[in-house]
Amino acid sequence: MIKPSEFIHPEDAAALRQLESIPGFPALAKKVLELGYEKLKYGINMASTIRLSENQLPELYRHLPPICERLGIKEPEFYLEMNPFPNAYTSGDTRVFIVVTSGLVEMMDDEELDAVIAHECGHILCRHVVYNMVAQYLKMGLDALGILGAIAKPVEYALLYWSRKAELSCDRCGSIVTSPEVVARTMGRLAGGPKSITNKLNMQEWAKQADQYDEIRNDGLWNKTLQLAVIIGQDHPFSAVRVREILKWGQSLQYKNLKQNLKAESSGKRCHKCKRSVCLDWGYCKHCGAKL
Ligand SMILES: [Zn+2]
Ligand SMILES: [Zn+2]
Secondary structure (H helix, E strand, O other), rough: OHHHHHHEEEEHHHHHHHHHHHOOOHHHHHHHOOHHHHHHHHHHHHHEEOOOOOOOOOHOOOOOHHHHHHHOOOOOOOEEEEEOOOOOEEEEOOOOHHHHHHHHHOOOHHHHHHHHHHHHHHHHHHOOOHHHHHHHHOOOOOHHHHHOOHHHHHHHHHHHHHHHHHHHHHHHHHHOOHHHHHHHHHHHHHHHOOHHOOOOHHHHHHHHHHHEEEEHOHHHHHHHHHHHHHHHOOOOOHHHHHHHHHHHHHHOOOHHHHHHHHHHHHHHOOOOOOEEOOOOOOOEEOOOOOOO
């Protein structure tokens, strides 16, 4: 069982606070749901994709249950969309479902697919899904009823800003189930590379491009404005930034502790003194120092 506070990206937490402080935003999110957008999405999905199960493409389906168990979330419904473009997304509030495209399945190996599915489960674990739906609603230009009126654009931008930061948290979730290196590899794949090329990608060099991007971006007001104009309408951060952030987190104490705790939890062994989970290969309890 993992708590979002154990891995949430600080910029995600800050953006979320900002978003929720917009007057009327929580009420607005509720309104979008009441309009039946969730049901609309669910219905369209049910009619146009394939639901995966033990009886339907079980090899693909079986990726999901162990990841949910590991993260301690209730298993969502799982669908395959016939679409050559590699993509995955999560939708719904009362009935949450994950969709992966055939293009994604075709392109990824098992580990990479796990990383992507765990990323999507991260959206569920962090309770991102409702706000993501509001963002999609706005992006589709569905505000025909005009419930947002003049605040539509500022809310949309605040949502997209948060959404980009939320992706970073979910990349972390993907790396908890797999590893930061696998998550970085999926970025390479999603940026359009076949395995024959992306397996040879130098990730550290790619991550450096994010630093160079920051340098360009921070070079004077004019450049900043231009870069902002490019990114403001996007719901995902640039790939190089995601690669840099996930590799950096992989080196952090927070990540190492989290992985160690998970390993201890799966060992089934407990410390006789403090009763917390311990790894089989520990000579001493790392929580209380007792000899094991
Ligand atoms: Zn995501
Ligand atoms: Zn102990």
